[in-house]
Amino acid sequence: MPELPEVETIKRGLSKFILKKKLTKTTILCAKSFIGTPVTGTVKAIRRYGKALIIDLDNGKSLMIHLRMTGQLIYDGKERYAAGHPSDNFTDKLPNKQTRVILEFGSDPLYFNDQRKFGFIKVIDTDKVESDEFIKKLAKEPWQMTADELYEKLQKHKNSPIKATILDQTIICGLGNIYADEALFASKIHPETKSGLITKKEAELLLKSARDVMEKSIESGGSTMATYVRADGTKGDYLEKFAKIFRHEGKPCVNCGEKVVKIRVAGRGTHICPNCQRRKDD
DNA sequence: CTAGGATCCTGTCAGC
DNA sequence: TGCTGACAGGATCCTA
Numbered sequence: 078m079p080e081l082p083e084v085e086t087i088k089r090g091l092s093k094f095i096l097k098k099k100l101t102k103t104t105i106l107c108a109k110s111f112i113g114t115p116v117t118g119t120v121k122a123i124r125r126y127g128k129a130l131i132i133d134l135d136n137g138k139s140l141m142i143h144l145r146m147t148g149q150l151i152y153d154g155k156e157r158y159a160a161g162h163p164s165d166n167f168t169d170k171l172p173n174k175q176t177r178v179i180l181e182f183g184s185d186p187l188y189f190n191d192q193r194k195f196g197f198i199k200v201i202d203t204d205k206v207e208s209d210e211f212i213k214k215l216a217k218e219p220w221q222m223t224a225d226e227l228y229e230k231l232q233k234h235k236n237s238p239i240k241a242t243i244l245d246q247t248i249i250c251g252l253g254n255i256y257a258d259e260a261l262f263a264s265k266i267h268p269e270t271k272s273g274l275i276t277k278k279e280a281e282l283l284l285k286s287a288r289d290v291m292e293k294s295i296e297s298g299g300s301t302m303a304t305y306v307r308a309d310g311t312k313g314d315y316l317e318k319f320a321k322i323f324r325h326e327g328k329p330c331v332n333c334g335e336k337v338v339k340i341r342v343a344g345r346g347t348h349i350c351p352n353c354q355r356r357k358d359d
Numbered sequence: 360c361t362a363g364g365a366t367c368c369t370g371t372c373a374g375c
Numbered sequence: 376t377g378c379t380g381a382c383a384g385g386a387t388c389c390t391a
Binding site for chain 1: 382385
Binding site: 109146147175191192193194195233234235236237241343344 | 360361362363364365367368369370
């Protein structure tokens with residue numbers, strides 16, 4: 078589901094609507110989607126750590142929200158603001174059968190929808206956010222990391238395929254299945270390449286590519302998300318705005334025209350151009 | 360310690 | 376039509 082750019086988009090969009098508003102009521106429709114005891118309080122800040130969203134209240138409590146694969150947040154005030162896992166129900170009547178939690182800000186509900194129930198909202202003390210078991214393990218994001226740092230980490234996991242390594246949030250934070258494929262394609266690296274065979278130069282390029290693809294998505298993500306929501310029944314296509322390889326299987330590579338293929342790496346569907354991304358091992 | 364696979368859960372789609 | 380298995384924008388747990 079939502080990777081760093083989507084969560085950043087949610088953060089920016091949601092800030093406009095719920096900052097300084099009071100969370101007055103919580104309705105839990107699925108017990109495993111909400112961890113802790115519901116709280117009330119005024120929204121003081123909205124932060125993001127990797128793919129995790131933090132809503133700080135003015136009473137020392139914070140809500141940590143992780144959308145995992147299929148989470149969505151849909152604010153239904155005067156206008157509707159929806160972001161997260163894209164699907165038709167952004168424009169549905171709400172709540173629907175995938176609604177797990179409803180947070181109410183006065184009369185305006187914020188729906189937490191999550192088809193597969195992997196995501197969650199968790200209440201934690203604001204001063205303990207950074208020591209949370211999940212948060213504290215997160216590595217730096219690509220913008221905070223140097224190529225040398227990345228290179229060193231790759232050497233530590235030299236036998237893992239590079240895609241598996243960059244999907245690990247404790248190694249580099251923010252990439253998910255889409256942006257891992259996009260960054261590897263932009264860097265002309267085959268996803269199955271053993272991490273230990275990545276050169277310093279490639280690590281530098283990979284880091285730059287990761288920044289680029291996510292920045293582009295953040296730029297287009299906000300506006301296209303809004304467009305998606307307003308669309309009259311048509312499916313959102315914001316992936317098409319920036320994806321050059323993800324879900325392009327069967328289509329010609331944008332660089333060389335070779336047919337893009339889909340393979341399986343690290344248990345995940347993976348898209349490559351067999352011509353641009355060559356294996357260097359075996 | 361690393362590496363790989365199963366697992367959580369619901370829904371959809373391709374292939375009988 | 377109905378069934379079955381594969382798979383899905385994530386992360387953890389278990390095993391070797």
